[in-house]
Amino acid sequence: MIDILNINGRVALVTGGGTGIGFGIAQSFAAAGATVVITGRREDVLQEAVAQIGNGARYYVQDISKQTELPAFVERLEKEVGPIDILVNNAGQHLKKFMRDTTDQEFLALLQVHLLSVFSLSREVANRMSARKRGSILLISSMSAVMGMTQVVAYTTAKTALIGLMRAMMAEYSADNVRVNAIAPGWIESDMMFKAINADEQRKNKIMSRIPFNRFGKPKDIGNAALFLASDAAEYITGVFLPIDGGAAGGF
Template identity: 60%
Template structure:
C-alpha cells in the first residue's frame, strides 16, 4: 500500500470546505498529506478544519479573482511550502433554461469552473515544472458526457476543462507534471441537494439512470483522487475518469 501513501506531500484543494472537496481533503489527510483547503466562506473553512485536524490549514480566497491568483500561488509556496498536488474543486451551480440564462450569469459560472481552473493550473504548473514533479486534478461532471436540461453554463465549463487538461498534458508531461480529470456522478453534497431537493421528477430520473440505484459519497471521489495523485497513478496522465455508479454506461 506504500504506493498510495501521500506522506510528506502537500495538497491545495479549492472548494475544500464542503462536499466533494471536503471528502478529498479527508482522504488525503488519512493518506498522510498536509492539506490546504481554499474557499470563500471562512466560517465553513474553520468548521472543516476542525473536523480534519492538525494536518489541515485553510485560506479564505475567491478563485474568481483571477488577477490575484499569481500572487496567491507565490504566497502559498512561500508561506506554506512546496505544493505537490492541486485539486481544482471549487464550484457553483446555476439551474436555469438556456434561453433564460444571461451572458453575465453564463460568465459567472465559467469564471468559477473554467477560467479560475486555468489560472490556478497555469501558475502552479510553473513551480511544479521547476521541481520536475506535480499532480493536478480537475473535477468535471456527468454533464460533460451527457446532455442535461437547465445547466448550460455548468455543462459548457465542465466539458471545457477536459479539453484544457488534454492540451496541458501535451505540454507538461515532459516535465513530470501530470494532469487528470475526475467526472463525479451524482454525489451526496450540498450542491446536489440544492439542485434536486425541490425537483422530485429530476431526482427520480437521475436515480433511474444509475445502475446501482444510489448516490455516491464524497469519499468515493476522494479515493479516486488519491489513486491519481499518488505514486500508484504515476503513469496515469490525461485520463477522464467517471466515478458514477455506472451511470455513463447504464441504460
C-alpha cells in the same frame, strides 16, 4: 502495495475544500499523510472543515474566481506552507436555468469559476511544478460533460471545456513529470447537489433510474479516486478522464 498510496509530506491544495466533494478529497489526502490546504470564501466553513480534517490541515480564505489575485496567492502559499505537490481544482457553484432564461452575465459567471479561474490557477501551479519536475493536477469535471442535460447550459459548457484544458496541459507538462487528470463525479451527496434536485422530484427520479447502483455516491468515493490519481500508484497515468458515477454513464 498500500504504501504506494501514501502521500506523506506532500502539500495538497484543494479549492472549495470546505464542503462536499472538496471536503471528501481533503479528508482522503490528510488520512494518507499529506499537508492539506483548503480554500473557500467563507472562513467559518473553512475553520470547521480543518477542525474535522485534522492532521495539520490549513485553510486560506480565497475567492478563486478573482484571477488577478491567484499568482500572489500561490506565491504566499508556497512560502508559508511549502511547494505545492498536488492541486485539485474543485471550487464551483451551480446555476439551474434553461438556456432561454440564462443571461450573458450568468453564463460568464459560471465560466469564471469553473473554467477561467481553473486555467489561471493551474498555470501558476503547473509552471512551478514543471520547474521542480514533479506534480499532480486534478480537474473536477462533471457527468454533464458526458451526457446532455437540461437547465445546466453554463455548467455543462465549463465542465466540458475542462476536458480540453486537461488534454492540452497533459501534452505540455508531461515532459516535466507533471501529471494532469480529470475526474467526472456522478451524483454525489452534497449540499449543492441536493439544492439542485430536491425541488424537482421528476428530475431526481430520472437521475436515480440512470444509476445501476441505485444510490447516490458519497464524497469519499471521489476522495479515494483522487488519492489514487495523485499518488505514486498512478505515476504513469496522465490525460485520463475518469467518471465516478455508479455506472450512470454506461447504464440503461
